[in-house]
Amino acid sequence: MKYLFGPVPSRRLGISLGVDLVPHKVCTLNCVFCEVGITTTLTTQRKEYVPIDEVINELEAYLSQKPELDYITFSGQGEPTLNSGLGRVVSYLKDNHPGYKIALLTNGTLFWDAGLRAEVSRIELILPSLNAATDLIFRKIDRSCASLDNNQIIEGLIQLRKEFAGKIYLEVFLVPGLNDTDTELSLLKEAILKINPDLVQLNSLDRPGPEPWVKHMTAEKLDYVASFLKPLPVEIVAKATSRKSIQSFQNDISQQILDTIKRRPCTDQDLCDILGLHKNELNKYLSQLLDEDLVESQHMERGLFFLPKKSE
Numbered sequence: 445m446k447y448l449f450g451p452v453p454s455r456r457l458g459i460s461l462g463v464d465l466v467p468h469k470v471c472t473l474n475c476v477f478c479e480v481g482i483t484t485t486l487t488t489q490r491k492e493y494v495p496i497d498e499v500i501n502e503l504e505a506y507l508s509q510k511p512e513l514d515y516i517t518f519s520g521q522g523e524p525t526l527n528s529g530l531g532r533v534v535s536y537l538k539d540n541h542p543g544y545k546i547a548l549l550t551n552g553t554l555f556w557d558a559g560l561r562a563e564v565s566r567i568e569l570i571l572p573s574l575n576a577a578t579d580l581i582f583r584k585i586d587r588s589c590a591s592l593d594n595n596q597i598i599e600g601l602i603q604l605r606k607e608f609a610g611k612i613y614l615e616v617f618l619v620p621g622l623n624d625t626d627t628e629l630s631l632l633k634e635a636i637l638k639i640n641p642d643l644v645q646l647n648s649l650d651r652p653g654p655e656p657w658v659k660h661m662t663a664e665k666l667d668y669v670a671s672f673l674k675p676l677p678v679e680i681v682a683k684a685t686s687r688k689s690i691q692s693f694q695n696d697i698s699q700q701i702l703d704t705i706k707r708r709p710c711t712d713q714d715l716c717d718i719l720g721l722h723k724n725e726l727n728k729y730l731s732q733l734l735d736e737d738l739v740e741s742q743h744m745e746r747g748l749f750f751l752p753k754k755s756e
């Protein structure tokens with residue numbers, strides 16, 4: 445499958461079939477914590493980045509086997525709302541496979557576009573991000589397209605909430621030293637109160653990211669931010685459910701990753717190429733192996749490498 449990946453066990457969505465509507469790495473942002481790598485096409489232009497007919501053909505072939513899924517999720521190697529055919533895929537799923545719930549993982553930067561809001565109106569769950577209230581911090585964390593304005597993004601999210609009947613879980617990715625100051629958090633809280641999402645999910649780096657200076661946030665600080673944002677409905681994104689308890693988590697893929705990095709340390713891209721995995725799918729397995737202390741990572745000249753934990 446070229447445009448579908450998984451199903452993967454997701455921290456927020458249970459068993460999720462991924463649908464990737466943009467090639468690596470087309471995005472409106474270039475976030476300092478991005479697990480998918482550096483953005484190579486930084487743009488706000490919506491167009492058919494991958495052929496929607498082919499995406500629909502793959503979905504038809506896969507869903508005809510009636511797999512058990514919690515969600516079909518638009519996510520992937522960039523920003524899915526950039527594909528101008530998103531609405532066509534949503535309509536195809538709702539008209540032909542109404543039993544499946546749809547989720548959209550998005551950076552939330554394009555909802556000022558009324559056309560996009562109409563395209564996503566039949567989705568059950570939208571998970572946008574908002575990492576900053578001020579333009580200064582927005583540019584430092586999200587390193588956006590010059591044409592994007594953070595106030596316009598926030599207004600777009602407010603408008604989405606007014607029109608959208610499904611659930612909105614707003615993610616805030618916390619970067620220590622940037623968006624965790626009381627000043628920034630106060631402004632962020634003010635903006636989120638206006639957006640009025642069903643849930644605010646706090647996230648932070650749980651493995652070394654592409655920028656070595658971006659650090660993990662301590663559990664104490666995450667708790668502090670959660671209290672600070674109250675009375676908003678806030679939760680701290682939990683670790684993935686254990687792979688042992690998830691049917692679709694394939695232990696042989698974990699083993700293949702371990703076998704490969706035992707021979708030589710690999711970047712995530714090396715592992716995707718060698719094992720034929722989608723980067724998002726690989727990330728789920730790597731996160732689990734890091735959690736289980738079976739793998740460690742090191743920044744080297746060519747990027748972030750994964751290798752077996754020495755005590756093994």
Ligand code: SF4
Nearest residue numbers: 471473474475478551
């Ligand atoms: S919005 Fe998502 S895909 Fe785009 S750079 Fe940020 S984390 Fe990566």
